[in-house]
Amino acid sequence: MPITPRTLSGFKDRLPKEAYAKSQMLKSIVTSFEKFGFSPIETPHLEYAEILKKQGSDEIQKEMYHFIDHGGREVALRFDLTLPLARFISQYKNELGLPFKRYCIGNVFRGERAQKGRYREFTQCDFDFIGTQSIGSDAEIIQVIFQSLSDLGLKNFTIHINNRKIFNGLCESLNAKEDTTEILRIIDKIDKIGQDSVSKELQEKTSLTLTQIQTLLDFIALKQEGDSLKFLSLLSPYKAYNQTLKEGLEELESLCEILAPLIPQSFYQINLSIARGLGYYTGIIYETTLGDLPTLGSVCSGGRYDNLTQNFSNEKMSGVGASIGLDRLLAGLEELGLITSSTPAKAILIPLNNLQYAYTTAKSLRELGIKIEVYPEVIKPQKAFKYANNKGYEWVIITGESEQATHSASLKNMQNGEQQNQLSLEKIADILK
Amino acid sequence: MPITPRTLSGFKDRLPKEAYAKSQMLKSIVTSFEKFGFSPIETPHLEYAEILKKQGSDEIQKEMYHFIDHGGREVALRFDLTLPLARFISQYKNELGLPFKRYCIGNVFRGERAQKGRYREFTQCDFDFIGTQSIGSDAEIIQVIFQSLSDLGLKNFTIHINNRKIFNGLCESLNAKEDTTEILRIIDKIDKIGQDSVSKELQEKTSLTLTQIQTLLDFIALKQEGDSLKFLSLLSPYKAYNQTLKEGLEELESLCEILAPLIPQSFYQINLSIARGLGYYTGIIYETTLGDLPTLGSVCSGGRYDNLTQNFSNEKMSGVGASIGLDRLLAGLEELGLITSSTPAKAILIPLNNLQYAYTTAKSLRELGIKIEVYPEVIKPQKAFKYANNKGYEWVIITGESEQATHSASLKNMQNGEQQNQLSLEKIADILK
Secondary structure (H helix, E strand, O other): OOOOOOOOOOOOOEOHHHHHHHHHHHHHHHHHHHHOOOEEOEOOOEEEHHHHHOOOOHHHHHHOOEEEOOOOOEEEEOOOOHHHHHHHHHHHHHHHOOOEEEEEEEEEEOOOOOEOOEOOEEEEEEEEEEOOOOHHHHHHHHHHHHHHHHHOOOOOEEEEEEEHHHHHHHHHHOOOHHHHHHHHHHHOOHHHHHHHHHHHHHHHHOOOOHHHHHHHHHHHOOEOOOOHHHHHHHHHHHHHOOHHHHHHHHHHHHHHHHHOOOOOHHHEEEEOOOOOOOOOEEEEEEEEEEOOOHHHOOOEEEEEEOEOOOOOOOOOEOEEEEEEOHHHHHHHHHHOOOOOOOOOOOEEEEEOOOHHHHHHHHHHHHHOOOOEEEOOOOOOHHHHHHHHHHHOOOEEEEEOHHHHHOOOEEEEEOOOOOEEEEEOHHHHHHHHO | OOOOOOOOOOOOOEOHHHHHHHHHHHHHHHHHHHHOOOEEOEOOOEEEHHHHHOOOOHHHHHHOOEEEOOOOOEEEEOOOOHHHHHHHHHHHHHHHOOOEEEEEEEEEEOOOOOEOOEOOEEEEEEEEEEOOOOHHHHHHHHHHHHHHHHHOOOOOEEEEEEEHHHHHHHHHHOOOHHHHHHHHHHHOOHHHHHHHHHHHHHHHHOOOOHHHHHHHHHHHOOEOOOOHHHHHHHHHHHHHOOHHHHHHHHHHHHHHHHHOOOOOHHHEEEEOOOOOOOOOEEEEEEEEEEOOOOOOOOOEEEEEEOEOOOOOOOOOEOEEEEEEOHHHHHHHHHHOOOOOOOOOOOEEEEEOOOHHHHHHHHHHHHHOOOOEEEOOOOOOHHHHHHHHHHHOOOEEEEEOHHHHHOOOEEEEEOOOOOEEEEEOHHHHHHHHO
16 A cells, blocks of 8 residues: 655645755855854754753743653754753863854754644754853844845844843832743733733733833833934933843943944844843843834844853853744745745756767856756657746757757747757857856 | 753764864755756655655664654654655655756664764765656766765765666576575675675575576676776677666666766776665666775765655656765765865954954955954953964954054964064955955
């Protein structure tokens, strides 16, 4: 009995066009990372379950794929790249030398309920700078976000920047320090559920009074106008509230002083409502939205954390990093028409009579810098054009008897149907370039 | 209690230097594949266990990582990229359009006994041409092997080519058709265990007589001298033995006629002892050895198969493909000194007094095409040089007070210790290029 070919629910194949678009996108992102000296590392997909167990929200723990292996060990598939990084840093910190920066692109697994656009296996794309508290490293991560998105051809996006310390200081000033995590979690939903629902939930689930909630909501609703440093100077009076608020605002000032000559102001702004729900951020945080696709959500988020390696050591290890939401960004680039080519090769060569002449012609064209597929059989033109169309080729090169006799090839543009006969290979290479 | 940071037995981390070397190698290989119009595809790491179960040797089945997932499904981690390809082709063949060629680079998992240089998770690098019996597709796969290895800088390697049909025809002529698979399995070990042990094992485990064994061993010991087509013409008399042998030899003739103008003869040869133990090959087969590292084994092997999708359909689907042994090849390139750069960035910039000037200088150098890391804190020169050395940097750029005053930077070569002071950034970019 034949088996029905199928993937597991929540898992996804990528056909050539999509896989090629993704690979082109990754190539661009990797180049951007490497411009700043980030190095790749690799860790296994499978780890001891206990390495991945302690951190992470309860939900993620439930979603973890774990099982007993051949040797009786409890093992698990990684559900992010952060916990493996924490293990990696703890294990090799002497060899690596701190500060240490790395990028890591890899698949992670979460057995969450299947839903549209969410997959149980997906690719993460993380870059982190470990072992330094310098505000320069925060600035650099933001610079890398700017560079990566610019290199992908995006011209209209905003990096929204905030500092956890501002939130913490604000909660402190409202005598609600113990509720900070819960307040953050609720505030984080403001874009999704709106100010009224956030206010209601804060009343129900925290110790804040209605007046305090209004103070908080008024503060985070303050919008930057003009440049970031000017906005920060308007916020200066808040420094008097407490040391935490002071630090938070001063760090943002230092950051923006470094950023000013590096990134055009139109690409970043202070946004006091950015909360980043995850518990582990402790300093400057950011999210990135595309101006032309406001409902897409953040395509690159991150921030500073102070306790990366807490599962493995009592030593504090500070770091700063961000993660590009690859699938979301790919969907965005497609919607914006920034993904154009669908075939790695520029053209397909069709042999009408002689395979050997076809292969030597293709070889010569490759030596002239043209990527080229060869149809592997002698074929009739109409059938070949249909095949080329189906594969998404813009150009078809034809070699028949007359071309072979004149050491040439013919070139057909599939979009307008125009065919130029018996061109020299140099001429074809020029046209295709 | 802190958890001890460690990987599972048989699993491996890659630190930056090694991970970067591997990524550079993959980048080169992908470019080679794309020159021929191979497109990438992606399939999940996790599949229904039954998709992976039927094929594969018993040993591989035992080594498969399989478990019950959250939804009660029996799932397994892929142990190769071939079975997922068979599933993929069966599932999408109408959308893809045949013939179809793809490459796939991904990790696979086998719980085999841990031993030196063998890992339970490793990267495969497959390229296949499905749905055509044209000898042109066999030739192209061999051409891609040649191109990939040449693009990696290798200048001394041999692609050993044989045809399963020659073996099959030979066994037929010895009235040992039923024993063919067993004979192949034993012959496949000839490089490892030698002719005498092979002879002994053939006596014990097959129906062949000693005379027949000698005939077989004499035949496969025939060595190509001169060019491949000349050698094949010397083998012509064997065509008379039976139809299978005739086909096998004629296919090799057609192949070598196509290859002659495409690949220099010194890079390939007919080798009658190549067996490729795996049951599923049915036609032309090949292995590739490096001339400078004769004991390394084959770095790229493959061949033609006729029944890729047998688990999923009764329809026969012919294909031809090969796989680059990435880890082995990486070890080989390292041994041959073909892996040189260890850092993605060309230089590290050290700020002696002002972070802001450091970052703007780095930005300008990046705009001049130089990949550059910035040390994220103001630092003393000696500490900085130690850090740069440890990371493997050849060049250090220094910005202190005097550089800032003159809008310049200083450049130190870490290999000879020479330092050039206060150079213009254009000058530095020229030197680093």
